Amino acid sequence: xxxxxxxxxxxxxxxxxxxxxxxxxxxxxxxxxxxxxxxxxxxxxxxxxxxxxxxxxxxxxxxxxxxxxxxxxxxxxxxxxxxxxxxxxxxxxxxxxxxxxxxxxxxxxxxxxxxxxxxxxxxxxxxxxxxxxxxxxxxxxxxxxxxxxxxxxxxxxxxxxxxxxxxxxxxxxxxxxxxxxxxxxxxxxxxxxxxxxxxxxxxxxxxxxxxxxxxxxxxxxxxxxxxxxxxxxxxxxxxxxxxxxxxxxxxxxxxxxxxxxxxxxxxxxxxxxxxxxxxxxxxxxxxxxxxxxxxxxxxxxxxxxxxxxxxxxxxxxxxxxxxxxxxxxxxxxxxxxxxxxxxxxxxxxxxxxxxxxxxxxxxxxxxxxxxxxxxxxxxxxxxxxxxxxxxxxxxxxxxxxxxxxxxxxxxxxxxxxxxxxxxxxxxxxxxxxxxxxxxxxxxxxxxxxxxxxxxxxxxxxxxxxxxxxxxxxxxxxxxxxxxxxxxxxxxxxxxxxxxxxxxxxxxxxxxxxxxxxxxxxxxxxxxxxxxxxxxxxxxxxxxxxxxxxxxxxxxxxxxxxxxxxxxxxxxxxxxxxxxxxxxxxxxxxxxxxxxxxxxxxxxxxxxxxxxxxxxxxxxxxxxxxxxxxxxxxxxxxxxxxxxxxxxxxxxxxxxxxxxxxxxxxxxxxxxxxxxxxxxxxxxxxxxxxxxxxxxxxxxxxxxxxxxxxxxxxxxxxxxxxxxxxxxxxxxxxxxxxxxxxxxxxxxxxxxxxxxxxxxxxxxxxxxxxxxxxxxxxxxxxxxxxxxxxxxxxxxxxxxxxxxxxxxxxxxxxxxxxxxxxxxxxxxxxxxxxxxxxxx
Numbered sequence: 094x095x096x097x098x099x100x101x102x103x104x105x106x107x108x109x110x111x112x113x114x115x116x117x118x119x120x121x122x123x124x125x126x127x128x129x130x131x132x133x134x135x136x137x138x139x140x141x142x143x144x145x146x147x148x149x150x151x152x153x154x155x156x157x158x159x160x161x162x163x164x165x166x167x168x169x170x171x172x173x174x175x176x177x178x179x180x181x182x183x184x185x186x187x188x189x190x191x192x193x194x195x196x197x198x199x200x201x202x203x204x205x206x207x208x209x210x211x212x213x214x215x216x217x218x219x220x221x222x223x224x225x226x227x228x229x230x231x232x233x234x235x236x237x238x239x240x241x242x243x244x245x246x247x248x249x250x251x252x253x254x255x256x257x258x259x260x261x262x263x264x265x266x267x268x269x270x271x272x273x274x275x276x277x278x279x280x281x282x283x284x285x286x287x288x289x290x291x292x293x294x295x296x297x298x299x300x301x302x303x304x305x306x307x308x309x310x311x312x313x314x315x316x317x318x319x320x321x322x323x324x325x326x327x328x329x330x331x332x333x334x335x336x337x338x339x340x341x342x343x344x345x346x347x348x349x350x351x352x353x354x355x356x357x358x359x360x361x362x363x364x365x366x367x368x369x370x371x372x373x374x375x376x377x378x379x380x381x382x383x384x385x386x387x388x389x390x391x392x393x394x395x396x397x398x399x400x401x402x403x404x405x406x407x408x409x410x411x412x413x414x415x416x417x418x419x420x421x422x423x424x425x426x427x428x429x430x431x432x433x434x435x436x437x438x439x440x441x442x443x444x445x446x447x448x449x450x451x452x453x454x455x456x457x458x459x460x461x462x463x464x465x466x467x468x469x470x471x472x473x474x475x476x477x478x479x480x481x482x483x484x485x486x487x488x489x490x491x492x493x494x495x496x497x498x499x500x501x502x503x504x505x506x507x508x509x510x511x512x513x514x515x516x517x518x519x520x521x522x523x524x525x526x527x528x529x530x531x532x533x534x535x536x537x538x539x540x541x542x543x544x545x546x547x548x549x550x551x552x553x554x555x556x557x558x559x560x561x562x563x564x565x566x567x568x569x570x571x572x573x574x575x576x577x578x579x580x581x582x583x584x585x586x587x588x589x590x591x592x593x594x595x596x597x598x599x600x601x602x603x604x605x606x607x608x609x610x611x612x613x614x615x616x617x618x619x620x621x622x623x624x625x626x627x628x629x630x631x632x633x634x635x636x637x638x639x640x641x642x643x644x645x646x647x648x649x650x651x652x653x654x655x656x657x658x659x660x661x662x663x664x665x666x667x668x669x670x671x672x673x674x675x676x677x678x679x680x681x682x683x684x685x686x687x688x689x690x691x692x693x694x695x696x697x698x699x700x701x702x703x704x705x706x707x708x709x710x711x712x713x714x715x716x717x718x719x720x721x722x723x724x725x726x727x728x729x730x731x732x733x734x735x736x737x738x739x740x741x742x743x744x745x746x747x748x749x750x751x752x753x754x755x756x757x758x759x760x761x762x763x764x765x766x767x768x769x770x771x772x773x774x775x776x777x778x779x780x781x782x783x784x785x786x787x788x789x790x791x792x793x794x795x796x797x798x799x800x801x802x803x804x805x806x807x808x809x810x811x812x813x814x815x816x817x818x819x820x821x822x823x824x825x826x827x828x829x830x831x832x833x834x835x836x837x838x839x840x841x842x843x844x845x846x847x848x849x850x851x852x853x854x855x856x857x858x859x860x861x862x863x864x865x866x867x868x869x870x871x872x873x874x875x876x877x878x879x880x881x882x883x884x885x886x887x888x889x890x891x892x893x894x895x896x897x898x899x900x901x902x903x904x905x906x907x908x909x910x911x912x913x914x915x916x917x918x919x920x921x922x923x924x925x926x927x928x929x930x931x932x
Contacts, residue, residue, distance in 0.1 A: 113164050118303040123291045124290070124291070127157070130286060132164065135164055141165075141170065141263050142285045143265070144288060145266045145267070145287050146266065146267040147267075147289045147290065152292055152339060153340075154267040154290060159179075159224075161222070165263070171221055172220065178214050179224045180195065180196065182230035185230075192230070196213050199251045200250050211250075215248060220261050220262075221263075223262050223265070240283050247260075266280065268280070292338055293339060293342060298331055301330075301331055301342075302331060304339060304343075305331070308343045309346060312346065312347060319403065320366075321402050321403075322349075322366070323368055324401065325369055326349070326369055328383060330372075330376060331386075332390075333379025334375070345376050348373050350367065352372075353367040353368070373598070480508060483554075484507050495570060503569055506569065510569070514565070515554050518559070526564040528568075533874070536567055536568075542570055543564070543566040547562070560874055583641055584689060585642045585690065586614070586639050587614065588634060588645070588647065589614070589648075590627075592649055598615040604679045604683050612686060627653070628660075631653075632656075643667035645670075647678065648672050648674065649674060654672045718748070719747065719771045719772070720748075721749075721751075721767075722792075723751075723754050731751035735750070735751040737796070738795060738804070741795070741801045742801065742808075748771075754778075761784060772811070775787065810857065814834045815831075817834045818833075818834035828865070828908070833865045836907075840901070841861065844896075844920075847899075848897070848921075850925070852928060852929060863920075863923070867912070868908055871911075871912070880918040893921045894914070894917050894918060898917055901920075
């Protein structure tokens with residue numbers, strides 16, 4: 094055995110030196126036994142013991158596994174360069190083969206799509222540690238393969254029948270499952286070291302206080318300011334019910350700090366203070382338990398003042414922290430929120446709108462957080478000097494081009510951001526800016542300058558800056574538009590009131606966290622509470638939050654559904670109620686309220702269509718094509734016309750429906766009802782009937798065959814739109830081809846009517862394709878082409894352009910876009926130059 098191997102098997106450990114495991118909060122209290130077990134698992138000769146970590150959500154299993162890895166490196170059990178690979182089995186629970194392939198590797202041809210040999214994580218972790226979270230998600234086959242490795246030190250990749258692979262990997266597995274459950278029986282029997290981590294409830298108040306102190310100091314590092322918190326708020330954090338353990342505690346502290354930071358900014362106070370009012374409602378309730386824990390609290394906080402102060406220890410630590418988090422957050426927060434919103438079933442358009450709100454808020458915090466003025470030699474220790482030189486060059490050019498000054502906050506903020514951005518571009522990591530269209534439209538001058546700045550950056554660092562990143566750069570040059578003193582328009586208030594101790598508050602917490610606001614208010618109604626008491630509480634809260642725009646009340650059921658009208662009548666505040674709510678509905682209402690939608694617009698959007706009803710998302714409804722024949726003289730006449738149309742059309746795919754016109758209003762109502770089930774291609778009648786969106790063909794024209802030609806053209810046109818919709822499905826990124834093609838059809842008919850033109854079918858096809866790709870490109874942030882000699886064309890066709898702009902308004906509102914004059918001019922030109930009616 095060589096010297097290095099001897100050292101590895103008999104590592105020299107400095108017993109007096111504190112290691113990573115011993116620095117963790119609770120190391121000498123509730124975690125003392127888990128830490129001793131962890132040390133034993135790492136040190137046990139010759140190769141340590143595989144370990145299973147047990148504990149509920151948020152107890153810190155991932156962190157504990159990483160500290161075990163750090164301990165193994167510190168004690169030289171593994172090399173300092175040894176890998177630590179983290180993998181969550183739940184990510185692939187719907188595809189057992191892929192899950193096994195990720196861990197053990199795969200041999201070419203093992204399953205469909207396995208077109209090459211691929212190493213698994215177990216092999217990649219050789220001589221290090223593999224952390225498998227949610228291990229109970231592993232299939233029986235995967236479990237057997239894992240146990241084969243644990244027992245024998247070798248394994249076979251998926252699909253391999255001959256060769257064995259030997260590796261030296263320590264397995265640390267983790268699960269939230271009950272250790273007595275059937276699922277975990279085999280794991281607890283086969284994995285030698287079992288470590289159970291305590292819940293937050295099982296840990297002492299002194300430990301919880303240490304955790305609170307740690308998390309508030311983290312936020313102090315983040316914002317660059319000392320954070321003060323009154324004693325009652327500390328007590329609330331110490332005593333409130335926190336079922337999701339340390340993870341939830343950290344999140345709830347961040348929410349409190351964020352609210353305090355907002356107050357600090359808006360009130361221009363010289364200090365950042367967390368009061369009871371800044372705490373989430375479920376946290377605030379913790380102080381109600383003070384009687385049960387009075388002695389412990391007095392002992393713990395006896396030497397503290399009424400207001401406690403937490404601060405970063407020194408400036409250099411704070412600067413390093415900013416470097417690690419502030420640039421990362423800008424991109425990673427967006428990606429995490431997209432994933433969170435997709436998981437609850439929201440479509441891309443609504444996700445974009447929520448992120449549009451959130452990203453502006455995040456940018457404002459990003460700039461606001463950099464409040465201290467640093468000397469250049471200080472920031473030079475953190476950001477590469479070459480980047481600082483480029484930022485100075487760009488800001489000097491911006492001052493000249495945009496005619497405004499940029500303070501040091503912008504200088505440092507842009508420097509931090511640019512360092513992370515360049516790194517991300519070089520690694521070919523995706524950059525996504527959901528606010529791109531808004532920036533391009535509302536900050537056009539800054540966006541154009543950002544394109545110039547991007548060219549300088551590209552030249553200096555040999556990269557190609559994507560258009561999404563150019564949008565982020567423009568936000569820095571438009572920073573005064575995100576000023577802290579901007580006057581905010583009053584918005585519709587939103588209250589969620591539900592039965593149960595924490596049903597409403599939990600839902601509201603999720604919504605406010607995702608959107609980055611505190612706009613939605615929650616009211617929980619315990620089942621023991623009398624409706625009269627809840628009514629008074631609700632009425633008082635509505636009077637408190639109403640800003641003159643009314644209030645939307647979102648409720649689950651029962652007496653809560655009746656409160657809105659009664660409060661409206663009693664107080665004069667307009668209250669509208671939406672019942673049977675879910676988290677996505679609350680998200681959508683909150684989004685619309687923050688964006689400035691009126692009370693009617695918000696409520697009407699849910700009366701017309703519940704976007705999140707079961708099975709409705711992305712589900713296309715196919716409607717039968719019909720032609721209506723109508724006559725004033727009785728149903729018999731309309732049936733005769735129907736018979737003639739059917740025989741002359743000779744198209745089995747289209748039904749002919751005869752109807753009698755008793756009166757115009759009744760007829761319109763019946764036709765509108767039919768639209769829900771059918772696609773109405775045309776109305777054939779003896780007297781002209783003009784209904785919006787439905788062509789009319791005279792019965793006389795049917796008899797002389799010119800009307801049949803018209804109907805065939807309409808049918809061909811309908812088939813064309815169907816084909817376009819189907820073919821575009823694979824080519825559009827942001828929208829459904831079948832939906833947008835139908836909308837394009839309605840748009841073309843509307844424009845033809847407004848401009849009094851008629852374009853041939855092949856031109857309609859071209860306009861449809863153009864419209865579909867136009868909307869998709871705008872949603873993707875693609876820079877569109879310029880219309881040559883726009884001013885001259887606009888002067889000549891100003892009326893036509895205004896009419897087309899009105900026709901496009903519906904699409905702009907639905908997709909949250911703005912179609913500029915360049916594109917409007919191009920559309921007008923297509924219609925005018927291809928008008929059949931003037932030939």
